Amino acid sequence: MNFGIDDLPVRDELRGKSPYGAPQLDVPVRLNTNENPYPLPEPLVERIAERVREAARDLNRYPDRNAVELRTQLAKYLTDTSGHEVGLANVWAANGSNEVIQQLLQTFGGPGRTAIGFEPSYSMHALIARGTGTGWISGPRGEDFTIDLAAAEQAVAENKPDVVFITTPNNPTGNAVPPETVLALYDAAQAAKPSMVVVDEAYIEFSHGDSLLPLLEGRPNLVVSRTMSKAFGAAGLRLGYLAAHPAVVDAVQLVRLPYHLSAVTQATALAALEHTDTLLKYVEQLKAERDRLVSELRVIGFEVVDSDANFVQFGRFDGPGGSHAVWQQILDRGVLVRDNGIPGWLRVSAGTPAENDAFLDAVRELKKEST
Numbered sequence: 024m025n026f027g028i029d030d031l032p033v034r035d036e037l038r039g040k041s042p043y044g045a046p047q048l049d050v051p052v053r054l055n056t057n058e059n060p061y062p063l064p065e066p067l068v069e070r071i072a073e074r075v076r077e078a079a080r081d082l083n084r085y086p087d088r089n090a091v092e093l094r095t096q097l098a099k100y101l102t103d104t105s106g107h108e109v110g111l112a113n114v115w116a117a118n119g120s121n122e123v124i125q126q127l128l129q130t131f132g133g134p135g136r137t138a139i140g141f142e143p144s145y146s147m148h149a150l151i152a153r154g155t156g157t158g159w160i161s162g163p164r165g166e167d168f169t170i171d172l173a174a175a176e177q178a179v180a181e182n183k184p185d186v187v188f189i190t191t192p193n194n195p196t197g198n199a200v201p202p203e204t205v206l207a208l209y210d211a212a213q214a215a216k217p218s219m220v221v222v223d224e225a226y227i228e229f230s231h232g233d234s235l236l237p238l239l240e241g242r243p244n245l246v247v248s249r250t251m252s253k254a255f256g257a258a259g260l261r262l263g264y265l266a267a268h269p270a271v272v273d274a275v276q277l278v279r280l281p282y283h284l285s286a287v288t289q290a291t292a293l294a295a296l297e298h299t300d301t302l303l304k305y306v307e308q309l310k311a312e313r314d315r316l317v318s319e320l321r322v323i324g325f326e327v328v329d330s331d332a333n334f335v336q337f338g339r340f341d342g343p344g345g346s347h348a349v350w351q352q353i354l355d356r357g358v359l360v361r362d363n364g365i366p367g368w369l370r371v372s373a374g375t376p377a378e379n380d381a382f383l384d385a386v387r388e389l390k391k392e393s394t
């Protein structure tokens with residue numbers, strides 16, 4: 024009756040652990056998973072239907088294992104938006120950037136190897152490390168959530184990790200990492216091991232600054248990972264990709280499952296890429312709304328971390344019950360935000376103007392009640 028996970032012969036490192044799980048609650052305003060609040064525009068929905076219909080005629084066959092057309096279009100998107108020349112041979116795609124990260128850890132991490140991230144950061148880096156048998160090292164971040172370069176360099180020098188994760192803009196704090204810090208950590212990582220440095224740019228399209236893609240030049244152990252879940256408003260599609268030296272693309276082939284990217288996924292992603300310009304206009308709106316959230320929250324009297332992402336970390340909640348109590352009070356007003364377990368802080372994703380107004384009204388009310 025009470026038979027559970029721990030009664031099974033699961034791997035020791037999985038015992039007593041919980042799966043990743045942001046609550047999926049049915050509330051009027053959901054601002055908790057950094058999704059894009061805008062549904063795909065109707066002409067794109069039509070184009071997806073067309074492309075998928077074409078793909079359906081060939082579903083008796085396995086899909087293009089190398090996703091050549093899709094990778095070519097992703098390379099073009101990266102080149103067009105960064106000014107840095109990226110080609111088919113530099114790009115690899117998978118089911119969400121989570122799968123990209125998993126393939127990277129299967130290739131460069133694994134049993135007897137370690138990966139480091141500077142926490143608080145994207146919690147899946149540590150979870151995917153665990154799932155791939157890679158040891159996890161929690162590197163430091165400063166009080167203000169920036170990466171303290173000296174402390175980070177020391178952690179890399181001491182631990183000699185095989186993989187270094189740098190998330191910029193960082194999730195859940197929202198702040199970007201300066202390129203000089205990334206360059207210095209790359210050099211530190213090469214001196215210590217050498218190791219792979221993975222720059223997770225899931226939110227880069229929302230940044231005030233530029234992508235770090237140009238840093239790939241002459242740095243074969245650097246990888247930039249991206250996703251269509253945020254800027255392209257296609258979290259349900261599950262399409263992530265990376266840009267790196269062609270040798271990295273060759274290396275991940277050693278661990279990828281054959282035909283991992285379905286023909287339906289490839290067709291849908293290609294349709295979305297045809298509508299890049301329209302989708303990037305939504306990004307501009309979201310950036311303006313993100314900036315509005317930052318300034319309004321400050322006016323209300325919250326502490327807010329500068330944000331280059333489509334979400335904002337705000338606090339501090341040091342009263343009884345801490346941030347979780349406030350999370351519940353906001354939820355009671357019909358707005359779901361995220362408690363990432365960082366004491367004193369909560370995270371809100373930028374929604375539509377109406378959703379953001381609902382959120383701001385809720386926290387304004389709470390602030391009044393507490394003073």
Ligand code: PMP
Pocket residue numbers: 056057118119120121122145190193194223225226249250251252258261262263
């Ligand atoms: N990296 C970061 C920093 C993220 O926040 C997320 C999603 N929350 C991902 C990667 C994974 O995104 P996906 O698998 O949807 O591409």
